[in-house]
Amino acid sequence: MKILTVAFKNLQRKKIRTFLTIGGVAIAVAVLVSLMGFDTGYQKSLTNDIDKMGYQVLVTAKGCPYEAATLMLKGGGGLRYMEQSVFDKIAKDPRIERISPQLAATEFDKDRQNGQGGIILYMGVSNSYLELKPWSKFKSGQWFSSDDADEVIIGYEAAELEQRVAGDQIFIPNLNKVLKVVGIFERTGTQDDGIMFIPLATAQRIFDLPGKLTGIGIKLKDIGSLGDFEESLYNEPGIQVISMAQVKGTIFNLVSSSKVMTNSVAIIAILIAVIGVVNTILMSVFERTKEIGVMKAIGASRLDIFHIIWLETTLICVLGGFFGEIIAILGTSLVEHIIRQTLPYAPAGKLVIITPVLLLGSFLGAVIMGLIAGIYPAFRASSMRPVEAIRSGD
Amino acid sequence: MLKLLFSVLFLFSIYTNSFAAIGCSLDDPDRDVKRLFPESSGYLTKFITLKELGGQALQSEIEEKLGDKFDAVYEDLDVSYVYYTILKGKDPIGYIHGVNQKGKFGVLQIVIATDLKEKIISFYYQRISSPEVSKFRANEFTGQFKGLTLADFYRYNVLENKLSDGPVVKIIDYSVNSPEDFRATLRGIKKDLILLDYFLHGAGK
Numbered sequence: 001m002k003i004l005t006v007a008f009k010n011l012q013r014k015k016i017r018t019f020l021t022i023g024g025v026a027i028a029v030a031v032l033v034s035l036m037g038f039d040t041g042y043q044k045s046l047t048n049d050i051d052k053m054g055y056q057v058l059v060t061a062k063g064c065p066y067e068a069a070t071l072m073l074k075g076g077g078g079l080r081y082m083e084q085s086v087f088d089k090i091a092k093d094p095r096i097e098r099i100s101p102q103l104a105a106t107e108f109d110k111d112r113q114n115g116q117g118g119i120i121l122y123m124g125v126s127n128s129y130l131e132l133k134p135w136s137k138f139k140s141g142q143w144f145s146s147d148d149a150d151e152v153i154i155g156y157e158a159a160e161l162e163q164r165v166a167g168d169q170i171f172i173p174n175l176n177k178v179l180k181v182v183g184i185f186e187r188t189g190t191q192d193d194g195i196m197f198i199p200l201a202t203a204q205r206i207f208d209l210p211g212k213l214t215g216i217g218i219k220l221k222d223i224g225s226l227g228d229f230e231e232s233l234y235n236e237p238g239i240q241v242i243s244m245a246q247v248k249g250t251i252f253n254l255v256s257s258s259k260v261m262t263n264s265v266a267i268i269a270i271l272i273a274v275i276g277v278v279n280t281i282l283m284s285v286f287e288r289t290k291e292i293g294v295m296k297a298i299g300a301s302r303l304d305i306f307h308i309i310w311l312e313t314t315l316i317c318v319l320g321g322f323f324g325e326i327i328a329i330l331g332t333s334l335v336e337h338i339i340r341q342t343l344p345y346a347p348a349g350k351l352v353i354i355t356p357v358l359l360l361g362s363f364l365g366a367v368i369m370g371l372i373a374g375i376y377p378a379f380r381a382s383s384m385r386p387v388e389a390i391r392s393g394d
Numbered sequence: 395m396l397k398l399l400f401s402v403l404f405l406f407s408i409y410t411n412s413f414a415a416i417g418c419s420l421d422d423p424d425r426d427v428k429r430l431f432p433e434s435s436g437y438l439t440k441f442i443t444l445k446e447l448g449g450q451a452l453q454s455e456i457e458e459k460l461g462d463k464f465d466a467v468y469e470d471l472d473v474s475y476v477y478y479t480i481l482k483g484k485d486p487i488g489y490i491h492g493v494n495q496k497g498k499f500g501v502l503q504i505v506i507a508t509d510l511k512e513k514i515i516s517f518y519y520q521r522i523s524s525p526e527v528s529k530f531r532a533n534e535f536t537g538q539f540k541g542l543t544l545a546d547f548y549r550y551n552v553l554e555n556k557l558s559d560g561p562v563v564k565i566i567d568y569s570v571n572s573p574e575d576f577r578a579t580l581r582g583i584k585k586d587l588i589l590l591d592y593f594l595h596g597a598g599k
Contacts, residue, residue: 116421163467163494163501171499171523178499178525 003304007311014284018316021280025320025366026327028273032266033328033354033362034335039259041353042346046251049347050244052190054132055100055217056226058242059090059233079104081212082239089236090216095229097221100128103200104214105207107174120172122152122196124203132217136192141166141183148201153183157193170196177206189348273320274373281313281377292381293389306382313374314367321366325359418492419476420505421520430507430516431480431488438479442593445471452592459588462552462581468496469585477593486510491590492520495582498574499523504582506539512590513543517583526569530579538565544587552581 011018061080087101103124110117130136130143139159144151154164159181164170168181179198187193204210220229226243233241285292292305332352340346420426427437444453453471457463464470477491489512492505503520517539522530529535542561549560567576 163496165467169499171525173523173527176525 003307003311007308007315010284010288010308010312011315017280017284021276021316022320022323024273024276025317025369026324028266028269029321029324029362029366030327030331031269032365033325033358034331034352035259035262035266036358036362037328037332037352037354038335038339040355040358041349041351042255043252044353045347045349045351047248048349049190050248052133052135052188052192053217053244055098055219056223056244057218057220057230057233058244059086059216059218059239060214060242062238062240079106079214081209081214084211084213086236086239087213087216090218090233093229093232095220095222095225096218098128098131098219100132100217101126101200101213102129102215102217103203103207103209103212105203105209107172109173120196121194122198122203122207124200124207125197126200129197132219133188133192136188137186139184139186141181144182144199147199148205149182149199150177150179150202150206151182151199152179153185153197154181155185155193155195155197156187158196159184172206175206191348193348270369274369277313277316277370277373278377280316281309281374282380284312285309285377285381288381289384289389289392292384293386293391296384296386297390302382305384306378309378309381310371310374313377314370317366317370317373318363321363324366325362329354418474418494418503420478420490420492423478426505427478427480427490430490431482433482434480434487435483436481437490438481440477440479440593442475442477443472444475447592447596456585456588456592459548460552460581460585461550465496468494468501475589475593477590480507488515489590489594491586491593493582493586493589495578495585497522497524497578498572502575502578502582504579504586506583506586506590508587508590511543512587512594513541514539514583514587516540522575524569524572524575526572526575529568529570530572530575532568535566535568539583542583544584544591547580547584547587550580550584552577552584 059082061082081103084101087099090096091099105122105124107120107122108117109120126147127143139156141153144153152170154162159165164181164184166181166183170179170181171177172179179202185192185197198206204212218229220226226245230241230243233239295305296302332354336351339351423437423439427434444456448455449471453464473494475491475493477489479486480488480490488507488509490505490507492503495502495504500523502522505518505520506514507516508514517536519531519536524530546560546562550562562580565580567573569576
């Protein structure tokens with residue numbers, strides 16, 4: 001206990017230096033916790049997003065792989081379509097539990113986004129959509145009155161932002177078409193919250209795409225048959241099969257590559273912090289050469305001196321770790337905001353999840369870092385000969 | 395593998411950018427102020443909510459003056475209104491204020507520019523969705539509001555859609571099938587003028 005008090009008082013003697021060193025460790029720990037929290041949060045949110053799509057396989061028309069970019073550049077055009085006959089054929093497969101055809105169509109509205117214009121995405125869906133996504137509930141209103149009604153159901157977020165309620169009417173300028181809002185979905189926490197859903201037949205009619213589809217969502221009875229099922233679809237001409245498991249894996253692989261980079265940054269930050277701690281304590285030891293000599297002369301053992309210096313280092317790292325974790329927790333929203341602004345696609349939900357296990361692990365890491373960083377300065381201090389130390393201190 | 399990724403990512407990414415929040419601010423204040431007040435040299439922007447200004451009591455007062463209840467979605471107490479005081483040198487020369495008004499096919503963003511006596515110099519729809527949008531945006535229609543004041547609009551009964559005497563009664567609805575949007579426009583402008591009056595002179599006047 002006495003040694004702890006001495007170590008603590010020693011640190012207090014050079015307050016600014018101690019504060020800056022603790023700050024360095026805190027920043028390094030905060031970076032580490034945030035990055036690891038991002039790793040957990042991103043994977044969880046992405047998995048949730050993909051799982052909540054409701055299907056394991058998505059069949060789309062074969063075409064340009066960069067449809068996202070094409071869609072943007074062409075102002076909403078450039079989507080590839082397949083024939084509805086493909087759906088009719090696939091739907092007969094006995095391995096399928098649920099299947100839902102989709103037709104995505106876009107319209108440009110010049111008044112959107114503060115007059116800069118924006119794309120509105122309409123998704124033509126059939127009754128089977130709700131079977132694929134049983135968690136979709138209505139906040140207000142109900143499902144379409146018929147398969148080809150001029151009606152629209154709006155995702156929660158879109159309805160909030162567009163200030164729409166059930167019973168409103170929507171006018172699509174370029175098509176000169178009026179649709180009635182019959183329902184608003186509850187929040188799902190997925191991208192569906194931002195979509196305008198219309199009956200599939202209505203979408204095919206008003207967008208002049210008779211018998212066309214952009215995608216087919218499929219859920220299998222037995223996930224184990226996924227490989228065989230995909231294999232059988234590869235022989236179908238004009239379509240491409242996208243397994244959600246593959247997509248998940250691909251995204252995680254890409255994220256893993258960038259993670260190597262960010263983790264390197266975190267490791268470098270920690271190394272710099274460790275060097276900073278060693279440097280600070282070593283300076284402190286040199287400044288106290290005479291003092292250490294006197295302590296030894298009046299009876300302090302090598303082990304006592306070693307303990308004091310070692311404890312000083314560990315205290316710095318413990319405090320740095322503690323404050324670093326507080327910074328990481330308080331900065332979660334800011335980090336999330338920056339990530340959302342930076343990443344081209346960020347899934348819904350929390351992107352940075354800081355768990356108690358992560359906090360405990362990081363804290364222990366900081367303590368171990370302190371113990372390791374303190375060995376050399378403590379050894380140097382404890383190795384000093386009393387007479388030489390007192391003389392050199394003069 | 396990238397093929398898979400991009401095909402699916404477009405489904406995600408496009409949705410996130412499809413919708414933007416509706417506000418009452420000007421789309422491009424620098425451009426819009428210069429267009430409405432060519433002689434201006436600058437402007438001051440002030441954000442204000444009814445909650446800050448007087449809360450529920452003030453809302454009730456405004457509703458009485460408007461002659462209609464506020465819409466729970468469009469006219470919430472937390473709606474952030476913006477008005478611009480237009481300057482020539484250091485002197486104010488007019489105001490610009492916009493409101494959101496529920497129309498037949500969604501929001502009408504109604505913007506008015508007034509002189510210092512709050513007389514309408516110009517009115518336009520920043521946003522309107524209607525099959526008859528061209529008729530509503532035509533100068534022939536919007537020009538009819540030039541010179542009108544809040545006093546003129548107090549003669550318009552919003553709830554009963556009745557006009558007594560005065561210049562507002564002379565405003566012609568050029569639309570054929572959109573009387574709802576015409577009525578919404580009159581209500582929106584009346585609300586706009588009432589709110590501007592409160593913002594400039596304070597509550598309880």
